[in-house]
Amino acid sequence: MINAGIVGGTGYTGVELIRILAHHPKVRITAVTSRSDKGVAVSELYPNLRGAVDCVFCEPDVKFLMESACDVVFFATPNGTAMGMAPILLDAGIRVVDLSADFRLKDPEVWEKWYGEPHRCPELLEQAVYGLPETSRDQIAEGQLIACPGCYPTAVQLGFMPIIEADLVDSEHLIADVKSGLSGAGRKAQVTALMSEVGESFKAYSASGHRHLPEICQELDRFSRHSVSLTFVPHLVPMIRGIHATLYATLRDKDVDIQAIFEKRYATEIFVDVLPKGAHPRTGDVKGSNRCQIALHRPQNDQVIVVLSVIDNLVKGAAGQAVQCMNLSFGFDESLGLNAFGIYP
């Protein structure tokens, strides 16, 4: 049994972490912080969690987290918070699983370019482990500071990785047309995420450049023999949960059996499920589960391969993946607490 703290417990990612950990047989939640809702019971703010935890939101204070005897601290915070608190926690021997973007990029200059401010602890970037178990399982198991991928990068990397690793496509002309539900925009008061604005409508956003692009490229690059160039366009879908990535790449060799390559690559992965030929994954089928479902298409049997990849952005794209990383880090069964099936319909 380990003790876990959650910094930033009032966002959607934080609530989802609590929901998942409430059923985890090896974890006790000992602290949940929230600056804005300090003193309020978690279950008062989130009636779905009544009976799940008896925590009261507390000040996001490093000292308090250490007094709570945390073995691990999750950061479900806006970018910039984890980098302020992580060094002290790490020094105290506490493991850190960061769901924000603070430690995902290796190059502090790239970070500064995309996040608009200098990185405040670049010295930790090298030590940080990228928390995508399907590509970095061993490092995660050894790591003390785990930087969980963003939701878009998870869906896109799991879809592209097998063909990039095997050097089967022209990696300089990749296209990722990705669609996300609204929970990805977080739980903050903003006109652009009102139901009246986004319901019954569909749009792209940040088409000229989105912060998740450098992260995806950095990781694909690690596994690619050639340089990687990606066009990445995110879109907003009038639904709450779910990401659907439609990925386009040009095969070097038309005769390769792509279906077999994906099935082999993910044969032992519990949370990546390659669907049979001809399938079209639905985000609805992975809602509430930690699963990525993938299907492959070759329109007109031509040179272009289309990869369809779906996840629940709050689970495999955030809280579930963080728990998966924690499981690896503490030597637990990788799927502990994560065996829920998708809620359909």
Add this chain to the structure above:
Amino acid sequence: MINAGIVGGTGYTGVELIRILAHHPKVRITAVTSRSDKGVAVSELYPNLRGAVDCVFCEPDVKFLMESACDVVFFATPNGTAMGMAPILLDAGIRVVDLSADFRLKDPEVWEKWYGEPHRCPELLEQAVYGLPETSRDQIAEGQLIACPGCYPTAVQLGFMPIIEADLVDSEHLIADVKSGLSGAGRKAQVTALMSEVGESFKAYSASGHRHLPEICQELDRFSRHSVSLTFVPHLVPMIRGIHATLYATLRDKDVDIQAIFEKRYATEIFVDVLPKGAHPRTGDVKGSNRCQIALHRPQNDQVIVVLSVIDNLVKGAAGQAVQCMNLSFGFDESLGLNAFGIYP
């Protein structure tokens, strides 16, 4: 460990049963039937269940269910099916949990009036136990044939029961204005449930009389000292899961502490959660959970009491309640397999 069969595994109620039972530590699913999809793997039709069950849909045949060594058979079928197969199963000592309307009404003439055909085994009606644990726990524990309530009746009864039992309101002028998501309409091809028809729109239906009315009245009557008369108007909400009942009754005595009465009545009920004063339950907070959340209001502190009651129609309103009844019937812990919290957001 017991063996369970599911007749009618391709409707939403059937799929939800499989999803819940897949995690139940004491149940093995040994047969899932579907006339229309015979021979197809369950997980082919329902990719959310890939890995959950390795069943293939089989013919809905009594003999086959008996050969599958079922200890219990669930009917998640259209009305009229269970009454044809239940007698043989019961004779063979198999317990039957019926999620359809076949055994809910005690009076075969009332059944015939509302369902438009004669009841085909009226002799079983007396023996059938009404499967609402919060009012009929002991009978369910003893019963061999359990008639699970409809989704509307569950939400309405749990909301009205404390004040009816305690004789606090004028039971001859009850109003239930109830709203349901679309999954209540089932998984059959029909224009009236198309997204284009029901999305972004709201409507009442069957306002002049709905089949769930006699069932609600029958049960409220059992617990009322006075005769019960109810106006019941169902509505369709553009969402998938959830029922919200808004119940109106006139208090005999304005000075009674309704909040205290509800809290006391449901103090030991695991799946009925009375919210604090001033709350307004959201169907979204019970999505995927077996919980009923209830809140109470007294507009202008006047004589009218408003009870707000929400459930997930597929869980507490169908599959979850059926599993709860099965747990009681087999002497398992009542909440086994049913401890999921609501999925929010």
Add this chain to the structure above:
Amino acid sequence: MINAGIVGGTGYTGVELIRILAHHPKVRITAVTSRSDKGVAVSELYPNLRGAVDCVFCEPDVKFLMESACDVVFFATPNGTAMGMAPILLDAGIRVVDLSADFRLKDPEVWEKWYGEPHRCPELLEQAVYGLPETSRDQIAEGQLIACPGCYPTAVQLGFMPIIEADLVDSEHLIADVKSGLSGAGRKAQVTALMSEVGESFKAYSASGHRHLPEICQELDRFSRHSVSLTFVPHLVPMIRGIHATLYATLRDKDVDIQAIFEKRYATEIFVDVLPKGAHPRTGDVKGSNRCQIALHRPQNDQVIVVLSVIDNLVKGAAGQAVQCMNLSFGFDESLGLNAFGIYP
């Protein structure tokens, strides 16, 4: 041709006014104000209106409105704004159509009780005309200051009025269970109206007392021979536009032909459409139109009458009704600019 000014052009009601007036053959929009978006072109903020108007949002300033030679000024503002500017405009002979709550209540003490601050020009309350053409057509035609009803009051009054006027029901036990889309919550940044909060969920709110209650009672009282007492519970539907009122009342005499009474009452009303017996109106059928559709039910042919009444909250519940009032006030054909049919699907 008259000149119109719109104060508060950036809320949903304001945008809808512009959309409707853009096609009005007798109206030229000469000023649209917005404090927050001053200097921005209307069509930049609202791309659906590109080509409809070439206005730039200006400061909400009385002097500017008078310089714009406005014949009429619409207030599509939060409560409290119109009462500050209306006196000067009225003095200058400009007609005022107020879509906010400032002039709806006759009693300044009731206003203060529900709106939490003293009314700042109670001397205008008597002069203000309630802008529901179906009950107050003649006064509107004569009025200089028109107080348009709220969205809930419009749907509820049109549904109750025929039976209240004709004294057919027990007016002391009325129930209005009303459901609204999210656009009623306005276009302001707030967590409670985010898609992730309200999508796929249903809830009541303000069940213990909502500001539209005194307005409804005041107006029903005007037309009732007996005192009126109403229980009014509003709900949020996961959709954008539309209000559905489900109204319950007890008939004094069971033998009255309610259908005939409604048909007669609204025979000459262009914007109230009584549906045939057995119908259930859909909010979707009046989306974008100025129409109220009504249907009547008598469950089990009993003493309770159920009235179903639907409107588009932004049209007949706000901007459309305001234009209808303006038409009456200036002697135009009442339906000018308002003949759009509902957008289905």
Add this chain to the structure above:
Amino acid sequence: MINAGIVGGTGYTGVELIRILAHHPKVRITAVTSRSDKGVAVSELYPNLRGAVDCVFCEPDVKFLMESACDVVFFATPNGTAMGMAPILLDAGIRVVDLSADFRLKDPEVWEKWYGEPHRCPELLEQAVYGLPETSRDQIAEGQLIACPGCYPTAVQLGFMPIIEADLVDSEHLIADVKSGLSGAGRKAQVTALMSEVGESFKAYSASGHRHLPEICQELDRFSRHSVSLTFVPHLVPMIRGIHATLYATLRDKDVDIQAIFEKRYATEIFVDVLPKGAHPRTGDVKGSNRCQIALHRPQNDQVIVVLSVIDNLVKGAAGQAVQCMNLSFGFDESLGLNAFGIYP
């Protein structure tokens, strides 16, 4: 004033035609056919149209259409119907505007390949005019048989056309990732379009090949100097109306001013609206309008151009475009009856 007949008046395209034509100052609807709803009043089936038309659905019979003195007949029918009736109507001098796929493809063999049956009047294919006014205005004005484009082809062609005509991109590697609301699936009873199936979920479909592909290629080819090869993947969005095309192409020359090229190309087009730099069109902004809104992006200022193009699939993608073609064909003002602005929110 001309007389119009509508064959197939009960589908979404048919209803939308009636709604648009009801306000058209030069058109009288004299016949609306429907095999399934023969004898029913149009406004009984579609309460949004009460008062719009007093037609009763009649048998889809050529003789009846001719007796109704139709000057033009619209086919809003499933594929295969128009080709059976058009020859007789054309012989009688009646103009035909076909909204189905029957006359869109020039090559009967391609038709047979994609639609699974031989074309029944290939002799008309040459004479048929492709009904996209922005590329074929003059032919439409002269044509007697107009084949209106599909909804996907409209959004995709308007987005690609300027750069294809000007030969600015590599036309052999085009990608169209397109998203559609559910009304595109039509108003027929089918499980796959139920709210419970498609709500709160997102998926691709027909990723390996969709019938609209050959039509798009045929038309782009007409205007391209090089051969055209397109990967086209359609997706289902949980909303009712709207198509969003995200188009990817590689520029031959990075220094070209794409924004200027689009603005110039569409400068005189009333229904194509090129948004300012940096914009992201929303399908919601064109809902109910005949407009196509387009925006252009150059991610990382690189060689890939991203075109975002939105339409309302039932208006500019079907009924509105058909009326636009009819206007051209009869020499009316092209925008007659089509000046509605998008309904927002």
